[in-house]
């Protein structure tokens with residue numbers, strides 16, 4: 001079976017490795033002469049990494065944390081106890097690409113696909129990112145947000161993989177992910193807010209390595225046209241709440257392999273749209289999350305301070321309801337969405 005994958009980002013590489021493992025011989029076509037990562041916070045959970053058929057990745061995990069920390073505007077903190085890492089994505093992707101070739105896959109670097117109609121294939125997998133040419137061919141539409149990030153070298157005392165929930169800087173969230181002696185400091189929103197956030201975390205005097213912005217696509221609508229399918233950012237499967245895209249691509253790679261193995265390629269889009277990575281609950285949850293005020297967030301923070309978010313009992317949820325002044329429907333939606341996001345989005 002002639003399987004072609006466009007793009008050697010995380011979605012293309014992981015899908016390629018999984019197809020090889022299942023006994024197929026895919027070709028990855030990548031426009032860059034040398035593989036480089038796109039802009040990313042580079043945060044990933046150990047659970048997701050264990051599903052990537054490439055060992056030993058540990059050399060590419062620059063920092064490892066036992067938990068992620070959610071920091072509320074008033075400085076209170078809640079935790080999600082789960083092992084996670086910041087990856088050195090460029091070197092990790094290069095190592096995966098090398099392994100892909102070693103195991104018999106064909107990697108064609110320096111080849112930009114301009115028109116899908118020029119290609120011959122039995123199955124074409126578009127993993128060519130947010131500006132996907134394959135996505136245009138399929139007719140995919142998605143929502144998008146800008147993510148901005150600066151890489152800083154300086155002194156910073158971090159407490160886990162840090163997510164800041166403060167509307168002053170982002171209507172969604174901002175982050176500081178330590179990566180060895182470098183800090184990936186970013187937010188979902190405009191570049192204009194980044195300096196203020198950097199100052200807020202006390203890194204304004206740090207050496208600036210770079211400062212970049214990139215599109216984050218989510219709520220993809222059309223993932224397939226006959227034997228042409230989409231994954232990763234080309235599909236718009238990034239988690240709408242966390243904006244984590246690597247985990248979604250890893251879970252969807254399993255769906256691709258299943259569809260190929262069981263001769264069920266026509267069912268691909270339906271299967272992905274019905275998987276928790278694309279759960280309809282995210283639509284309301286994202287809206288509700290964006291509408292939360294700093295005052296409500298602080299009430300949550302005060303109740304949750306020091307607690308493990310992945311392990312809250314029923315009584316505690318009732319207490320949260322009273323404290324946050326959130327309607328029960330909204331709290332239930334947010335809880336369900338965060339449960340899925342915790343499992344499938346980082």
Ligand SMILES: Cc1cc2nc3c(=O)[nH]c(=O)nc-3n(C[C@H](O)[C@H](O)[C@H](O)COP(=O)(O)OP(=O)(O)OC[C@H]3O[C@@H](n4cnc5c(N)ncnc54)[C@H](O)[C@@H]3O)c2cc1C
Pocket residue numbers: 006007008009010011012029030031032036037038039040041042043044111112113114127128129130131132133146147148149186213214215216231232233234238243244245246247249345346
């Ligand atoms: C600021 C920011 C922070 C983020 N933080 C995180 C995070 O901490 N954790 C997380 O999981 N996700 C995060 N994400 C999302 C994550 O980076 C993306 O979801 C992920 O990189 C998507 O992978 P991909 O392989 O689908 O696409 P990409 O990484 O965009 O890779 C696409 C590849 O296709 C190639 N290509 C493109 N067009 C063509 C063509 N026409 N022909 C041939 N090749 C082509 C490109 O050169 C590229 O190599 C973040 C995103 C942003 C913007």
